[in-house]
Amino acid sequence: MKTIDLHVHTTASDGTMTPSEVVSYARELGLQAIAVTDHDTAAGLAEAMEAGARCGLEVIPGMELSVDYQGHGIHVLGYFLDPASPALLQLLDWVVAERQARNQKMAEAMRADGIPMDLARLEAAHPHAVIGRPHFAQALADLGLAADVADAFRRYLNKDGPYYRRRHYIPMDLAFQTIRAAGGKAVMAHPLQYGYDEAGLLALVQCLTQAGIRGMECRYTGYDAAQVADLERLAARFDLCVTGGSDFHGARKPNRLGQPLVPYRCLEELKAK
Ligand code: AMP
């Protein structure tokens, strides 16, 4: 079976492999296509697409955006976006400024507790990357304050952790207007990661469908067969394409590139939607 992975991060956001490295790794694993979906940036797309063209791997340009839903950040994957779209660039400027303000607050809170966290140094260590909590987590682990990234999240950076600070997510209407303006197709990412019960999830999917998603990421790292079947039923009910991906982040998360298996047919259906 030809398989694909439609959810992959690189060093342009919080992955640990460069776009070229991810592409050659995907090629090695025998994947047919991947989508590069960094958080809030198109910075990795050109390199990934060039690397894909060189080695014969289909690379779909994508992005993962955090959209506001009742104050929660819901992740929406935009595929086939034009990275030069003025509307998109303007939106990303806003998101990056919002992140910058929040990163300052988190670094200050750490320094107030005597942790030598310097944002300029963090940025220098990850040039051209959209800096977020995963980079702070890595730095805390490097300082010996946590065993690893997951432990740093658990101790310091989860929503109820001492250094977590809120940021504003993209207003729903603006997010979808922008994805449309950039020629993209929106897909709901990892539906079971938000902590909703059945009714809550139904309401969320209804709202996102109205806003304009074309598909749902029914296959995702850690979802078992019963969960996938439930999500596929939900997708069918709202006439959404079924998609899937690993959310590969290199060494920063255990997620494995190309797992779970997602058939190439899902990409064809998304293209046709
Ligand atoms: P941010 O966008 O800066 O709030 O960071 C959120 C990102 O951190 C998510 O998209 C994940 O990639 C990552 N993340 C969240 N929780 C964890 C965790 N427990 N372990 C590793 N990475 C995490």
Ligand code: ZN
């Ligand atoms: Zn991430």
Ligand code: FE
């Ligand atoms: Fe996500």
Ligand code: FE
């Ligand atoms: Fe992701």
